[in-house]
Structure formats: structure tokens, C-alpha cells
Amino acid sequence: MGSELNGQAAKDNKELVLEVNNLVVHYVLQEETVEAVNGISFSLEKGKTIGLVGETGAGKTTTALAIMNLVPDPPGVIKDGTIKVCGYNMLELSARQLEKIRGKEVSMIFQDPMTSLNPVITVGDQIAESIMLHEKLTYSQAFNRAKEMLEMVGIPGARATEYPHQFSGGMRQRVGIAIALACNPKLLLADEPTTALDVTIQAQVLDMIDELKRELGTALVMITHDLGVVAKICDLVAVMYAGRIVEYGTLEDVFDRTLHPYTEGLFNSLPDIRNRKNQLQPIPGLMPDPTNLPRGCSFAPRCRYVSDACREAQPTKHQVSETHVIYCSAYDDSNFQIERARGRGGNG
Amino acid sequence: MAEVLLRVRNLVKYFKTSRGVVHAVDDISFDIEEGKTLGIVGESGCGKSTTGRCLIRLIEPTSGEIIYRGQDICKLKRSEMKNLRKEMQIIFQDPYASLNPRKTLLQIIAEPLLYNKIISSRDKFAIEKRVLELMEKVGLAERLINTYPHELDGGRRQRIGIARALAMEPKFIVCDEPVSALDVSIQAQILNLLKELQRDLGLTYVFITHDLSVVNHFSDDIAVMYLGQIVEKAPADELFENPLHPYTQALLSAILIPAVGANRERIKLRGEVASPIDPPPVCRFAKRCNYYSQECAHGVPPLLEITPGHFVACHQVKPVAPSATKAN
Ligand SMILES: Nc1ncnc2c1ncn2[C@@H]1O[C@H](COP(=O)(O)OP(=O)(O)OP(=O)(O)O)[C@@H](O)[C@H]1O
Ligand SMILES: Nc1ncnc2c1ncn2[C@@H]1O[C@H](COP(=O)(O)OP(=O)(O)O)[C@@H](O)[C@H]1O
Ligand code: SF4
Ligand code: SF4
Ligand SMILES: [Mg+2]
Ligand SMILES: [Mg+2]
Numbered sequence: 001m002g003s004e005l006n007g008q009a010a011k012d013n014k015e016l017v018l019e020v021n022n023l024v025v026h027y028v029l030q031e032e033t034v035e036a037v038n039g040i041s042f043s044l045e046k047g048k049t050i051g052l053v054g055e056t057g058a059g060k061t062t063t064a065l066a067i068m069n070l071v072p073d074p075p076g077v078i079k080d081g082t083i084k085v086c087g088y089n090m091l092e093l094s095a096r097q098l099e100k101i102r103g104k105e106v107s108m109i110f111q112d113p114m115t116s117l118n119p120v121i122t123v124g125d126q127i128a129e130s131i132m133l134h135e136k137l138t139y140s141q142a143f144n145r146a147k148e149m150l151e152m153v154g155i156p157g158a159r160a161t162e163y164p165h166q167f168s169g170g171m172r173q174r175v176g177i178a179i180a181l182a183c184n185p186k187l188l189l190a191d192e193p194t195t196a197l198d199v200t201i202q203a204q205v206l207d208m209i210d211e212l213k214r215e216l217g218t219a220l221v222m223i224t225h226d227l228g229v230v231a232k233i234c235d236l237v238a239v240m241y242a243g244r245i246v247e248y249g250t251l252e253d254v255f256d257r258t259l260h261p262y263t264e265g266l267f268n269s270l271p272d273i274r275n276r277k278n279q280l281q282p283i284p285g286l287m288p289d290p291t292n293l294p295r296g297c298s299f300a301p302r303c304r305y306v307s308d309a310c311r312e313a314q315p316t317k318h319q320v321s322e323t324h325v326i327y328c329s330a331y332d333d334s335n336f337q338i339e340r341a342r343g344r345g346g347n348g
Numbered sequence: 349m350a351e352v353l354l355r356v357r358n359l360v361k362y363f364k365t366s367r368g369v370v371h372a373v374d375d376i377s378f379d380i381e382e383g384k385t386l387g388i389v390g391e392s393g394c395g396k397s398t399t400g401r402c403l404i405r406l407i408e409p410t411s412g413e414i415i416y417r418g419q420d421i422c423k424l425k426r427s428e429m430k431n432l433r434k435e436m437q438i439i440f441q442d443p444y445a446s447l448n449p450r451k452t453l454l455q456i457i458a459e460p461l462l463y464n465k466i467i468s469s470r471d472k473f474a475i476e477k478r479v480l481e482l483m484e485k486v487g488l489a490e491r492l493i494n495t496y497p498h499e500l501d502g503g504r505r506q507r508i509g510i511a512r513a514l515a516m517e518p519k520f521i522v523c524d525e526p527v528s529a530l531d532v533s534i535q536a537q538i539l540n541l542l543k544e545l546q547r548d549l550g551l552t553y554v555f556i557t558h559d560l561s562v563v564n565h566f567s568d569d570i571a572v573m574y575l576g577q578i579v580e581k582a583p584a585d586e587l588f589e590n591p592l593h594p595y596t597q598a599l600l601s602a603i604l605i606p607a608v609g610a611n612r613e614r615i616k617l618r619g620e621v622a623s624p625i626d627p628p629p630v631c632r633f634a635k636r637c638n639y640y641s642q643e644c645a646h647g648v649p650p651l652l653e654i655t656p657g658h659f660v661a662c663h664q665v666k667p668v669a670p671s672a673t674k675a676n
Contacts, residue, residue: 055531168620169392198391198558198621203602203614225532228604232611255608269536270606271565276584280565282536286501 016084017187017219018044018067018106023081025062025071032291036062038243039080044236046186049213049220051230051251053266054240057287060223061111063240064189066091067221068108069098086186104134106187107180111195113172116179117164123150123175124160127182134183149178153208170201177209184216191223206232227266231255236323239263242288242298246315249324257341259318259326261303264340297329305330305338350381353520353552354403359412361398368625372398374576375412377651380569382519385546385553387567387584389560389599391621394573396556400522403554404436405429416520434464437513439506441525446509447497454479454493456508460515482511486541503534510541514549524556539566560603564588572596575624575632578651582658592660595633631663639664 021041027034037059044050052060065071067083069090083090085106093101110116118126127146131137137145147157153174155167164172173193180188190209194202210233213220222234230237230251237254239247239262247260258264265283272278285302294300296311303310307330315327330336361373373395380386388396402409405421414421421432440446447456457479461467467474480490486507497505506526513521523542527535539562545551557563563570564584571581572593580593591597598615605611617636631637631644643663651661655668 055533170620199560199602200391200598200617201620203604204616206604207614226604227606228611231606231608232604252608255606266532267606269532271539271561273561273564273588273603273605276564276588278565280536280540282540283533284537286503286534287531 015046016043017046017086018042018221019082019084020063020067021082023063023066023083024079025059025066026077026079027075028077029075034075034290035293036076036243036290037066038293040238040240040243040245042236042238042245042248044187044219044221046219047213047217048236049222049234050236050238051234052221052223052238052240053225053227053230055225055287057242057290058240059243060240061191062243064108064191064221064223067189068102068106069093070108100134103130103185104183105185106189107183107185108189109173109176109180109191109193111192113169113176113196114164116176117172119164122161122163123167127160127175127179130179131182145182146178149182150175152181152212153178154204170197170205173197173201173205174208177205177212181212181216181218185218187219187221188213189221189223192225193222194229195224195226202229209233227255227270239266242290242293244298244327246299246328247326249321253321253324257324259320259324259331259338259341260328261305261330261338262299264338265302267340305336350383352379353382353417354380355413355415356403357413357415359399359402359414360410361395361402361407362410365625371576371624371627373402373409374627376571376573376576376578378571378578378581380552380554382552383546383550384568385555385566387555387557387563387570388573389557389563389570390573391558391599393621393624395576395624396558396573397524399573400438400524400554400556403522404433404438404520406438430464434516435519436522437516437518437520438522438524439509439513439526441528444497444502444505447505449496449498452494452496453483453488453508456497457482457511457515460512464516466516478515479511482514485514485545486511487537501534502530503537506530506538507541510538510545514545517549518551520552520554522554522556525558526555527562528557528559535562542566560600572599575621575627577632577648577661578659579633579661580659581651586658590658592654592658592665593633593662594637594639598638631661 023037023040025037027036040063052063054060062071066078071078078091088101124143124146127149128139128142131142131145147160150160151157155171155174194205197205224230234251237249237251238245239254239260241262247254247263254263268281269283271280283302288294288298288301296313297315300306300310310329315329316332317325317327318331319325357377359373359376363370363372388399390396401407403414409422421429458475461478462469467478488504488507497508527538530538546553555566567584569581570584570587571578574595580596591600598617601614619636622635629648631649634640634644649661649663651659652667654660654665
């Protein structure tokens with residue numbers, strides 16, 4: 001699917017910041033192999049935001065690490081695929097070249113801000129350090145820039161001399177964002193940047209990311225399991241299950257014209273704040289074991305529309321519009337509809 | 349109207365630390381009717397878990413009354429409390445941390461039965477029978493009885509926690525973020541299970557969470573906490589349709605709705621939650637409040653019934669005379 005979309009964008013002369021093609025990442029352990037990412041493709045234009053949505057273990061973080069070429073090795077092995085960031089082939093660059101590109105062209109906000117912050121260095125120095133890595137500035141110039149970055153994320157510049165533990169969780173996450181944005185990268189990978197935060201702080205951080213994105217024209221990969229976050233800031237959505245993208249499209253495609261049974265299941269699992277009497281319809285069962293994925297559709301054991309064909313072979317791809325793609329064999333029958341589609345009176 | 353099962357009056361829990369006194373729970377009062385769910389929401393550190401733990405005296409309140417079926421449990425002796433604890437149980441957020449990793453499901457679920465001498469430890473048959481009954485009730489397959497918690501996923505571990513809590517046939521359960529660590533598809537399974545159990549067994553819940561859509565779905569009444577105090581309490585529908593406290597309004601406006609174009613402008617708050625250490629005796633929300641005025645400097649606003657069943661603690665929200673129109 002990625003290749004078609006890439007082709008489409010190229011035709012329209014749009015600037016592609018990220019191209020992921022048929023990425024396969026496994027973690028090879030002594031006794032078993034975790035099939036974390038199993039052939040995913042997508043691309044992203046300058047200034048756009050894609051949401052990578054999925055539950056724990058879907059392979060979201062692994063995908064982001066692969067884009068940074070930071071998959072821990074061992075046990076991680078990139079088995080197949082290509083990744084281009086601003087034209088650079090991330091999987092073929094030397095360590096030196098990668099260091100130049102990380103931070104400058106692409107950077108990542110980690111789920112737990114503490115993992116990316118050094119507890120014994122002041123936050124100002126940490127930001128300055130990452131600036132000096134990429135730009136020829138003196139320490140005091142870099143430190144001043146660091147203060148500006150802090151101000152930009154809503155932290156008084158005077159606090160640049162404090163240590164991470166002196167900050168609240170929300171402030172630390174904002175420091176992580178300031179570091180990630182310090183060199184004005186063209187692509188930002190945000191791995192559940194607000195999951196650990198309270199609602200009002202989450203809202204602040206999202207507003208801030210949204211604003212910066214607009215101001216600086218940064219393209220954003222927003223990794224999240226929260227469909228509310230997706231609705232708030234994404235242009236495109238890729239729904240992942242067991243290391244594969246199962247549905248891909250614009251926000252409207254995926255939310256208003258949902259086609260994949262798993263995406264439907266996610267929506268049915270969520271409490272509806274506008275109708276509290278609404279009965280939750282959980283997806284039965286559990287995620288498949290990533291060391292032992294079913295031969296056919298990974299969602300088959302939990303799918304209410306499953307048929308024998310689903311268990312036999314990988315789901316077929318259906319490109320239902322220029323922007324909307326799903327992988328589900330049920331649509332081989334042109335009359336097939338999920339319940340959510342029936343509710344809205346057709347496939348939209 | 350149902351009977352009040354639990355009546356809390358002026359509950360206070362302070363922690364003395366080297367940096368000062370943490371006012372974790374600072375003078376809260378509420379009632380819960382039998383068979384109902386009171387949701388407690390609020391942001392990290394506002395005192396939800398401390399409240400929950402005080403309610404069943406897992407920790408000792410600093411002062412206040414907790415009246416369960418007409419009896420102040422704070423005045424009970426340890427042995428009397430041990431008896432009552434059977435009726436009052438708790439389910440924790442982190443199913444991993446709250447289960448002994450070296451014990452099998454059978455041992456974990458049987459533990460409260462043996463500890464309280466409900467079944468003799470020699471009667472292996474009766475123990476297994478009761479454990480299997482409980483496992484069935486919470487949707488755990490029989491074949492898992494000899495597995496260890498680490499072999500199971502988060503959803504199943506939470507089911508173990510629930511089975512354990514149900515072992516003593518409780519009447520009242522504090523659910524402290526029971527689904528916060530779970531994926532949405534599993535979260536929905538557990539929420540439905542808890543609802544079903546409530547219906548079948550007539551349970552009364554205190555349901556603690558920071559997730560506003562979950563609390564809205566699950567609760568009959570909702571109390572909103574801010575820095576150790578209840579700032580607003582109302583039936584769930586009323587709270588969501590007609591929030592009156594400035595903090596509740598901001599909190600609700602920050603909810604992200606998973607639908608295209610559904611997210612409105614949120615109410616922006618200044619700053620972050622202040623420290624719960626030795627707070628000044630004024631409205632705890634004053635520093636961040638968009639409506640702050642002179643009036644607000646006069647002490648901590650009491651929680652007043654503004655319209656029937658709807659309580660608000662704010663100097664600028666005044667009770668409505670019965671004949672007057674609804675506030676706001
Ligand atoms: N044993 C303790 N000693 C000192 N302070 C404590 C103790 N337990 C809790 N506190 C403090 O009391 C306040 C309330 O904590 P509590 O755990 O009840 O909050 P909460 O609302 O459950 O938060 P969360 O959403 O993060 O679980 C916090 O400031 C916390 O740091
Ligand atoms: N370092 C690692 N070693 C072994 N397995 C791993 C490692 N990192 C991730 N995995 C496994 O790979 C799968 C995908 O994980 P991850 O990419 O972290 O998913 P997500 O971010 O969507 O939760 C999971 O089954 C996870 O347990
Ligand atoms: S391919 Fe079959 S099992 Fe998989 S999602 Fe589609 S209908 Fe369900
Ligand atoms: S009492 Fe004053 S400061 Fe406190 S919430 Fe009400 S208006 Fe705001
Ligand atoms: Mg992850
Ligand atoms: Mg808590």
C-alpha cells in the first residue's frame with residue numbers, strides 16, 4: 001500500500017519526509033522469535049501527522065525505533081524493508097552519519113521522559129548538548145537557545161539550571177519535547193508522549209505539539225492507543241494489529257467510514273462519553289502470541305466475521321479509495337459490511 | 349430510595365514528611381447508597397487512592413468518621429475490623445504488583461478463605477471447589493488453576509484480583525484504577541465483568557480512576573477531587589451536563605472525544621497542580637482558577653448542596669433557592 005501512496009504523492013510533487021517500505025523486525029531470543037513488525041509500509045508528507053494506533057505489543061514502538069535505526073541489536077533484527085527519512089536510507093547509513101541525522105532530520109519523544117533524560121545533568125545543559133551536536137555554536141549560545149526552547153514549551157528559561165527530578169511529569173515530558181525539537185527536525189516521532197500525563201496536562205502538551213508542528217512545518221508520527229488523541233491531531237491513521245497495518249486512511253476514512261473488524265472492535269470497546277448508558281462491546285479473547293502468530297489473519301481468533309478462508313491465508317488487500325486501504329478477506333465478497341457500516345447505512 | 353451503606357464525614361489523612369505535612373485527604377464527606385457506584389476522579393496525587401485505602405482502613409485515617417451500616421469503623425478494634433474486612437474489599441490498579449509471583453492461582457485465590465478460616469486448609473477438595481467457582485464467576489478458565497500470575501496477561505491478572513476480592517463475599521469494594529493498566533479491548537471486558545457482578549451480587553463500589561469517560565460510563569454518582577478535597581459531587585449525568593465548579597469545567601473540557609470534529613476548544617488553566625504540603629487555608633484551586641476574585645481569599649469554600657444532589661465547593665457558586673431557576 002505504501003508504494004501506491006508514495007507514487008501518488010510523488011505525482012503530486014509533495015515532499016515525502018518518511019517512506020517505510022515492507023518493514024519486518026523480529027526479536028530473536030534464545031528459545032523463540034518475537035515477530036514484532038511483519039511487513040508494514042506507509043509514508044508521510046511534510047507537515048502532516050499520522051497516528052500509529054494499536055494496543056500493547058502491536059509493534060508501534062519497534063516501528064519508531066526502526067525509523068531511528070535504534071532497534072536494540074541483539075535481540076532485534078531488521079529482516080527486511082527500507083526506511084527513508086528525507087531521502088536518507090536510514091538502514092544503510094554509518095553510525096557517524098546516523099548521529100548527524102538523528103536530532104537534525106528526525107527525532108523521537110519517548111514514552112517515559114525519564115528514560116531520555118540524564119538525571120545528573122541540568123535540563124538546560126541537556127538541551128544545549130543536543131544543539132551543539134548539530135550546530136556550530138558556542139556553549140553559551142547553545143545554552144541561550146536551550147532557554148528559548150524551554151520558554152517555547154512553557155517552562156520559564158530561568159529553570160534551565162534545574163535537574164529533571166525537580167520537574168513534574170508533565171514538565172519533564174515538555175523538556176523531552178524541547179530536546180526533540182531543539183534542532184528543528186523535519187520529522188518527529190512521538191511515542192505515547194501523553195499517556196503518562198493527567199488530562200489537563202495532556203491537553204497542554206498536545207496543544208503545544210500541534211502549535212509547534214504548525215509553526216515549524218514538522219511532520220509527526222504520533223504513536224498512541226488513544227483514539228481521542230488521534231481525532232484531535234492526526235491527518236492520517238494507520239491501525240496496527242500484531243505487527244501489521246490492518247487499516248490505513250485519512251482520519252475521516254478510518255473514523256467515519258471504518259471498514260476493518262478490528263478497528264470496529266476498538267471503537268465498540270470505548271465508553272461513549274455522550275451516551276453513558278451505551279453498552280460496551282469488548283473484543284473477546286486476547287492478542288495473539290507474537291512468537292506464534294496464526295498462519296492466516298492474526299485477528300481471526302477474535303473476529304466476529306471470521307470464516308475458514310481467514311484462517312488459511314493472509315488477509316487480502318482492498319484499496320477502497322485513493323486514500324483508504326484495508327486488509328481483510330471478508331471484503332472479497334463485495335456485499336460484506338461490518339455492523340458499524342450498516343449503522344451508517346452503507347460503506348460511506 | 350436505597351439505604352445509605354457508607355457515610356463518610358470529615359475524613360482527613362495527613363502524612364508527616366521531612367518536607368512538611370502532606371494533606372493527602374483534607375476533610376471530605378459523602379454518602380454511598382447500597383448497590384450503587386460512587387466514582388472518584390481527579391488528577392495524579394489528588395488523594396483518590398488514599399481515600400480508598402482509608403475507607404476500608406488499610407491505612408488509618410488521621411480523623412473523621414467512616415460509618416458503615418451505622419457503625420463507625422474507625423472506632424472498631426483490630427479484631428472487629430478483621431471481621432468486617434471480609435465485607436469490605438479492594439481491587440488494585442496494578443495486578444502484577446498485588447499478586448504473589450510464587451503462588452499459583454489456586455493458592456492466591458484460596459488465601460483469604462484460609463486466612464479467615466472460612467474453609468479448613470486440610471479440606472483440599474472444598475478449597476478447590478470454591479476456587480473454581482470463583483474463577484468461573486470472573487471468567488477464568490478451569491485449566492489455569494495451577495498457573496502462576498507471570499504466565500498470564502494483564503487482563504487475566506486483574507480477573508485474579510477480582511476473584512480474590514470476591515472470595516469473602518463482600519458487600520463493598522473499592523476499585524482503585526482497576527482498568528488503567530489495560531488495553532482498551534481488555535478494559536471493556538473487565539468493566540463489563542464488574543458491572544455484571546454488581547448486578548448479580550448487589551455490590552456497592554467506590555470506583556477510583558483518572559479516566560473521565562470510564563467514570564462517566566461506570567458510576568451513578570461522581571465526586572471530583574482536587575488536592576485532597578472534593579470540589580464537586582453530583583449524579584453522573586448532571587455532572588457531565590452541568591458542571592459548576594471551575595475545575596470540573598476545565599477537566600471535562602480537556603476530554604478528547606474519539607470522533608472527527610468532536611473536540612471543542614478546551615478551557616485553558618494556568619500552571620500545574622500545587623503542592624499538597626501545608627497548603628494555605630484558601631481555595632486549593634485559586635492559583636489556577638480563571639474566575640478568581642477577592643471573594644475567593646476568604647477561607648476554604650465548603651461543599652454546599654447547590655441543587656438537590658449537586659454539591660459544589662466554590663465561593664462563587666451559591667445554592668439556588670428552591671423556587672429559582674437552575675444555576676448556570
Ligand atoms: N505514605 C505516604 N507518605 C507521604 N505522602 C504520601 C503517602 N501516600 C500518599 N502520599 C501523598 O498524598 C497525596 C495523595 O496521594 P494518592 O496516592 O492518594 O493520590 P492519587 O489521587 O491516588 O494519585 P494517582 O492518580 O497518581 O494514583 C500525594 O501527594 C502523595 O504523594
Ligand atoms: N527488546 C526486546 N526483546 C524482545 N522482545 C521485544 C523487545 N522489544 C519489544 N519486544 C516485543 O515485540 C513486540 C512489539 O513490541 P512493541 O514494538 O514495543 O509494541 P508496542 O509499542 O505497540 O506496544 C511485543 O511482543 C514485545 O514484547
Ligand atoms: S480477514 Fe477474516 S478474520 Fe481477519 S479481520 Fe477480516 S473477517 Fe476478520
Ligand atoms: S473559590 Fe474562587 S478560586 Fe476557588 S474555584 Fe471558586 S472561583 Fe475559583
Ligand atoms: Mg510502545
Ligand atoms: Mg492512586
